[in-house]
Amino acid sequence: MPDFGNGKEFTEFYNQYKAGVYRFCCRILNRPEDANDVVQDVFIKLYEQGVRFNGESSVKVWLYKSARNKCLNVIRDRSKLTNLGSDDDKTIATDIVSSDYDDSAAMVTRLLDQLAVEYREVLILREWNDLNYEEIAAALETTVPAVKSRLFKARKKAGEIYRKLYGDE
């Protein structure tokens, strides 16, 4: 049971999961600075709740669950802003990321951007973060059969979007 009093164990968890959690946030939000904020919030919360965990796997799942909830809040806030009239919000986000990364990153960004959030999150957790179905189900607060079905639909949808964007290359 981790107790982060002396910081050693916290630093170990941080170093072990920071890249994965950042990758997840960055890809689901498509905007690095928002991902930065979410990752900081998530690890500060981890530090605050440190003593309540039972083992490493529960920390891993907790981190992704927490990151996912925070990302969904950011996406919700963004859509509120867009509804209020800031139409260029989404376009700017995509442009920033596209110019910062190479071609394959830009392809990924464009593809994920067109995928519904419910499919994007499950696909990223599986393909980008290599979580198994049980871990994904826990992080998304659902069941393993639901994860299996949602992943299939996400792949199917992603394939369609890929073809639409890039043809059969």
Next chain:
Amino acid sequence: MKCDDVQERLSAFLDNEESTDEIEEALGHLYGCSDCQSFFNDSIKLRSLAHKDQVDFPPGLDEAMNFRTIKAKCGIARYRVKVPAYVLSIAAVVLIALSFTFGFMVQGNVQRKEMSELMKSFPGQVVYSMPPQVVYPVIDRGSKGEAR
């Protein structure tokens, strides 16, 4: 077997989450179905795209997540003593009961004190019956006739 069922199994097969028995039938279908082959190829393409995708971790984040900074940020919350809810409820009930008891005691004492002060100058007498009654003595003002 429907294409959607086959593709769901193929998707789980790619993730090592499908049993061999379940996948055999789906693989049999795959060889003869171009739709399912497309789905399978797309899924593999997507995986290779995801694996090639480099998301660089921002170096500034490590600085912001320095343990000392975090400790300072959460200092107050970290050392807050957590008391279970039931202990808090019991404590609240006890406090309310105590405050009532204390209130009655103080009020009783004050009333008794006030009464005894009053009684010193009050010539009458209180009879503690139900209801309490005050008996006034006959005041002797020198002669019997005047008193009446």
